[in-house]
Amino acid sequence: MKRWEVVRSGILNDIQARAFENGRLPGDFVLAERFGVNRHTVRNAIKALESEGALRVQHGVGTFVADDFVSHKLDSDPRFTFRLLGQNKSVKRQIISITDASVEPEIIKHLKIAPPALVTEVRSISFINDWPLATGTAYYPVERVPGLATAFEGLNSPTAALKRCGIPEYKRKWTRITARRPTQQEAQLLRISSSSPVLFETNVDVTPDGLPIKYAFSAIRSDRYEYLIESND
CATH class of the missing domain: 1.10.10.10 (Winged helix-like DNA-binding domain superfamily/Winged helix DNA-binding domain)
Incomplete structure (x- = not known):
């Protein structure tokens, strides 16, 4: 040899x-x-x-x-697990906290709700083959998704929790991607240096009739993630 x-x-x-x-x-x-x-x-x-x-x-x-590397195809399907099919990846999400709270005007605007309406705030971290990939927070309007905190019991899947709340279908309305340095907490959760850049994604999901049910942002390890955009031609 x-x-x-x-x-x-x-x-x-x-x-x-x-x-x-x-x-x-x-x-x-x-x-x-x-x-x-x-x-x-x-x-x-x-x-x-x-x-x-x-x-x-x-x-x-x-x-x-x-x-530990993921190729993510950008489309209208918000289900992260679905997009990993065929990549031989094991995806796992860990819920850090779930609380009902009031939020800042920017989030209210994206969810198209009137203050002082409450939202369910879900903080989580995602792993690919046991390697930390992303951490972020999602906001769901309580008036449109009542009982979400309870629906998450025994689950780590937003899709499954939303089904329990009577929302079997939803789609991605828009996604915005930028880059920045991680916060101290993000760096700790993602096991990276505070000087390592992360991809910062914000997005909104809507019901089939166009009603916003989620606004979310995520800090994603840029050394383990890429976005794939394919032409329809």
Whole structure:
């Protein structure tokens, strides 16, 4: 077995054991020292693993385990799990808190409700194959989605909770994507540095008759996520 193949095998074993913290490989020098080879040999092994789809190399950023990366197709279907079908990904959402509260005018405007109407605020964090991917907050107007907090009992799925509230169908009206630095809390939840940029997504979901039922924002790890826009042509 050639030296680069030994390195390739060793890295694969580490991937399967989830040995790389946050899904990121150490630098070439560290790996070369560990395996007792030169950097060129390490790079050959990484190149082979990248071509096999096991690793993802972002030049100037680092090398990452490929199964922590998500390609998200932008369309009118808001169901995140649905969009991951066929990508061999395991998605999990953890609810951090659910409360009823009053909100700022900007959110009221997007939900088209009259103050001082209350909203159900749902804070959560999402994981892909046990790696943190996104954290955010969703706001649902209490008058349109009554009993949502109770509906979430035993569930981590907004779609399933909304069905319990009598809303079996809804769609994405719009999505806005920008980039910024994470807040201290976001960085902690996503296990990233406060200097690492995140994708910041805001969106509104509506019922089939166009009534807003959710306004949400999310901070998403930019090193694990991409948006795919396909033409209808």
